[in-house]
Amino acid sequence: MFYSPPVVPQKWQSAHEAHTQAVEQKFVVVAAWILLITVVVYQFSHDIRSFHSSNLLVTEFAIRMPVILVALTALSTHYFGKPRCSGRLLLQLLALSLMVMILALLLLHLKNGTNEFHQISNGLVISFFGASMLSVRGLRDWPLLFLLPIATFASLAVFLDIALEDVGPLVFDPLMMMVIGMIVMTALRHILTSEFLARQQLREVASTDPLTGLLTRRAMEPLMDHELQRAKRADVPFSLVLGDLDLFKRVNDTWGHDTGDLVLRETARRLKVALRHQDALCRWGGEELLVLLPDTPMEGAREVAEKLREVAEKLREAMIPAIDAHGQPITQTISLGVASFQTDDTVEAIVGRADEALYLAKRNGRNRVEVACRVTG
Numbered sequence: 001m002f003y004s005p006p007v008v009p010q011k012w013q014s015a016h017e018a019h020t021q022a023v024e025q026k027f028v029v030v031a032a033w034i035l036l037i038t039v040v041v042y043q044f045s046h047d048i049r050s051f052h053s054s055n056l057l058v059t060e061f062a063i064r065m066p067v068i069l070v071a072l073t074a075l076s077t078h079y080f081g082k083p084r085c086s087g088r089l090l091l092q093l094l095a096l097s098l099m100v101m102i103l104a105l106l107l108l109h110l111k112n113g114t115n116e117f118h119q120i121s122n123g124l125v126i127s128f129f130g131a132s133m134l135s136v137r138g139l140r141d142w143p144l145l146f147l148l149p150i151a152t153f154a155s156l157a158v159f160l161d162i163a164l165e166d167v168g169p170l171v172f173d174p175l176m177m178m179v180i181g182m183i184v185m186t187a188l189r190h191i192l193t194s195e196f197l198a199r200q201q202l203r204e205v206a207s208t209d210p211l212t213g214l215l216t217r218r219a220m221e222p223l224m225d226h227e228l229q230r231a232k233r234a235d236v237p238f239s240l241v242l243g244d245l246d247l248f249k250r251v252n253d254t255w256g257h258d259t260g261d262l263v264l265r266e267t268a269r270r271l272k273v274a275l276r277h278q279d280a281l282c283r284w285g286g287e288e289l290l291v292l293l294p295d296t297p298m299e300g301a302r303e304v305a306e307k308l309r310e311v312a313e314k315l316r317e318a319m320i321p322a323i324d325a326h327g328q329p330i331t332q333t334i335s336l337g338v339a340s341f342q343t344d345d346t347v348e349a350i351v352g353r354a355d356e357a358l359y360l361a362k363r364n365g366r367n368r369v370e371v372a373c374r375v376t377g
């Protein structure tokens with residue numbers, strides 16, 4: 001195939017959906033302004049356009065009304081937040097009301113036998129192109145935006161005894177514009193998706209520690225902020241566990257930096273497997289790891305920390321094949337400090353308390369868990 005459209009991997013599907021919705025929200029504002037201005041201009045520019053059906057002015061205005069109302073609704077949603085309508089729905093309504101308007105105008109002029117079809121034909125070309133540009137979701141929108149209005153129009157034409165042969169030449173150009181519009185919109189959508197994928201890849205590189213594959217400290221900070229806000233708003237607990245590999249310098253000094261890296265990587269992998277899906281584990285510093293435990297009070301966090309300590313301790317058996325060349329097993333343990341959210345907390349304060357608890361764990365002999373004291377106000 002000469003062209004393959006960008007494919008969004010499963011893991012980014014929901015982020016891509018959010019991105020598409022954000023694009024739709026912006027797009028709808030531009031589209032609403034353009035439609036509002038053009039429809040109003042067309043309503044009041046009959047003389048300039050040598051459009052002589054002034055007796056149909058009121059009927060035409062009624063036919064244009066749905067577009068005006070949908071555009072005003074879209075602008076009101078954007079500027080005042082009310083009514084709450086999704087961008088996609090508004091785009092569909094804008095495109096649909098545009099199609100209904102232009103086909104109804106065509107029907108009106110055909111029925112009344114006016115001779116201004118070159119004007120109507122121009123309007124059809126512009127409207128069909130416009131509606132196809134509003135179909136942000138591509139061909140999925142096509143049946144609703146084109147098939148339904150055109151089928152309704154054809155049925156009404158037959159019902160009103162309008163010969164469909166007379167309509168054919170009028171709709172040929174607009175249908176071509178519809179095809180062109182769909183192609184342009186598809187290309188635009190693919191460009192937007194490619195940009196989204198490039199941005200996601202960059203973000204993933206920036207948020208992943210290359211040695212351990214864990215989140216970086218920078219990626220963890222917004223997660224902690226988010227959890228702090230949620231805890232304050234919804235009164236749900238959360239905890240942090242700060243872990244530090246014990247006497248890690250000795251591993252490096254004895255076995256070399258490469259083996260140190262291996263121990264660090266394997267510890268990180270095993271701790272990650274031991275955590276729940278919603279927990280976040282990051283490399284906080286050199287050989288320091290930080291765990292964010294949402295919806296977890298102090299006691300639960302202590303249990304998790306104890307489990308992590310045991311997992312790290314078992315690393316000794318796991319590492320034997322990896323360091324077989326040296327002929328000796330590595331003993332690697334971890335000390336952990338636990339701190340939980342308290343009213344009026346800040347992220348820095350919780351991390352600070354977890355750090356103090358970790359310091360205590362080191363002082364009390366390493367390979368142990370300590371819990372930060374409650375700060376009473």
Ligand SMILES: Nc1nc2c(ncn2[C@@H]2O[C@H](COP(=O)(O)OP(=O)(O)OP(=O)(O)O)[C@@H](O)[C@H]2O)c(=O)[nH]1
Pocket residue numbers: 211244245246247248249250252256257258259260261264285286287362366
């Ligand atoms: N191999 C390797 N070593 C690292 C990495 N990051 C930090 N380190 C080492 O980790 C060691 C940390 O040593 P210290 O801070 O003295 O602490 P420790 O030896 O772990 O002793 P305690 O923390 O008191 O138990 C240093 O030697 C760092 O060079 C890394 O990415 N790879």
